[in-house]
Amino acid sequence: MGAGAAGGVLAESGGVSRIDYLNEPNAPRATGIRVAVSAVVRDQGGRILMIRRADNDKYAIPGGGQDVGETLAAAVVREVEEETGIRVEVTGLVGLYSNPAHVIAYDDGEVRQEFSICFRARPLGGDLRTSDESTEVLWAEPTDLDDLDIHPSIRLRIVHGLIDDRAPYFT
Structure with missing residues (x-):
């Protein structure tokens, strides 16, 4: 399992591509916001469900x-x-993430400001598989996360999601 592409590298999948900008003065200006959700899913052993984005x-x-x-x-x-x-099954709220310095530029010209509600969840069943949106799916040990290329905005959600008794984060 290798690390992902370096920051600022455009990746394509099925004709869709995006670039995430964080605290970059040359980033394009956001043109919209869309409600997004994410989840820090941990199994009984404490591993985190991760995908490699397509x-x-x-x-x-x-x-x-x-x-x-x-x-x-x-x-x-x-x-x-x-x-x-x-x-x-959703078990709690990690936080609300709306950093205007994090914008996502899509190849169709859309540029979104980050707005994501992150939850905690526990697995109920199923089998790991990829999709059109994921090229790899894995259960990762928290100690192995530094070996993965994770955008800083996602890493922040993971860090917050690993602290069980913390109040929800918001920006």
């Missing part, structure tokens, strides 16, 4: 956009299963 080749916790008519909890359950094959 659109930027970085490792991340599973997540994605909320659909119309869907609750936030239902969105995260759906996204985790779609991207990993693992069914989960």
